Amino acid sequence: MGDLGRMLKESWSLVEEHQDKVAGYFYARLFLSNPALRDLFPVHMDVQRSRLLDAVVRAVQTLEDPEKFDEYLRALGRDHRKFHVEPEHYEVVGGALIEAMRQYAGEQWSVEYDQAWADAYATIASKMLSGAEADTNPPYWYAEVVAHERRAKDIAVFTVQPMQPLEFRAGQYLSVECPRIQPRLWRTYSVANAPRRDNTLEFHVRAVGAGWVSSALVRRLEVGDMVRLAAPMGTMNLDRRSTRDTVFIAGGTGLAPIKSLLEELTRYNRTRWVHLFFGARNREDLYDLAELNRLAARYPxxxxxxxxxDDPTFPGEQGDISEVVARYGPWSEHDFFVSGSGPMVKATLKTLAELQVPSIRIKYDSFTDF
Known part of the structure; x- marks a missing residue:
């Protein structure tokens, strides 16, 4: 790790246990410095509170991987156009961030830490601005809900029709907002299909706890509603040059990007064996199993x-999906794609490491819906 990366991690460790307070102070300074910024955020800040701070910290922590860092930040800049962010806003955010951390780090904070974060943030802002400026697409797309189906108590599958073409790759995700129900609240969801001629996009959503957006999309979204979609992001894509067999591992609605990749494979694959492992807590949550079985019957x-x-009477495999994958194999010569909740992805990556699957052959996405 370079000196900059070390100093960033060291300084963040001084405030990490005070994240909620840091976030509160950060927003207070942000809105005090530029009151007009308040209009870019949701009315109820309790849901949003830590999201911008988390995004900035995550961006800083990618500094150790320059190639990924560059690609991620340019995509983040394109995505943030949906908030109507202007170049001058970046400076205000950077100043509020450093002041908030300085406030809660106490005496251990140093001038060197100040400079490290200023340098890192300047790089972040530059990359994000470059990505935003180079994007010729609109800041977001309006799309009409053309189908909405409850597949389980807390799961819905819905399809939208963008008002103008939206280009994306199978496996990517994008932010969704429903202005009628939860204006200015954006949440990230994977597209569950490969690009289609009719330009429709399908989403799989689980209502999580008191999640404002996920609950609205599952329980209140209706055919005819308009949603807004931000720029596609993500690199969990297929490599058509690979000749290795493929293993897809999906937990719950993490099936969405996996199904997108599978749909792409149905259009050209003739030589690669594909193994799909789909896990859930109970059989009701295997909400798309009928369609998966139809695909398996059609494609040998x-x-x-x-x-x-958590369903002892289920006639299939029992246990967490990572445990089930370990019972099959060997897997050392396969490409892997993993998608699901944070704990599911973490457990699966640990299992694959124990099975000696090279990390370079593993692509994954992890989401927590709210």
């Missing part, structure tokens, strides 16, 4: 294995 190169972790 596809096999589907399902598992429930």
């Amino acid at each position: 190169w596809l096999s589907v294995v399902t598992s429930c972790s």
Whole structure:
């Protein structure tokens, strides 16, 4: 790790246990410095509170991987156009961030830490601005809900029709906002299909706890509603040059990007065996199993294995999906794609490491919906 990366991690460790307070102070300074910025954020800040701070910290922590850092930040800059962010706003955010951390780090904070964060943030802002300026697309797309189906108590599958073409790659995700129900609240969801001629996009959403957006999309969204979609992001894409067989591992609605990649494979694959492992807590949460079985019956190169972790009467595999994958194999010569909740992805990556699957052959996405 370079000196800059070390100093950033050291200084963040001084305030990490006070993240909520840092976030509160950060927003207070932000809105005091530029009151007009308040209009860019949701009316209820309790949901939003830590999101911008988390995004900035995550961006800083990618400094150790310059290639990923560059690509991620340019995409983040394109995505943030949906907030109507102007170049001068970046300076205000950077100043509020450093002041908030200085406030809660106490006497251990140093001038060197100040400079490290200023340098890192300047790089972040420059990359994000470059990405935003180079994007010729609109800051967001309006799309009409053309289908909405409850597949389980807390899960819905819905399809939208953008008012103008929206280009994306199978496996990517984008931010969704529903102005009628939760204006100015954006949440990230994977597209569950490969690009189609009719330009429709399908989403799989689980209502999580008191999640404002996810609950609205599952329980209140209706056919005819308009949503807004931000620029696609993510690099969990297929490499058509690879000749290795493929393993997809999906937990719950993490199936969405996996299904997108699978749909792309149905258009050209003739030589690669594809193994799909789909896990959930109970059989109701295996909400798209009928469609997966239809695909497996149609394409002989596809096999589907399902598992429930909390349904003793389920006739398929039992246990967490990462445990189930370990019972099959060997997997050392396969490409892997993993998608699901944070804990599910973490457990699966640990299992794959124990199975000696090279990390370079593993792509993954992890989401927590709210």
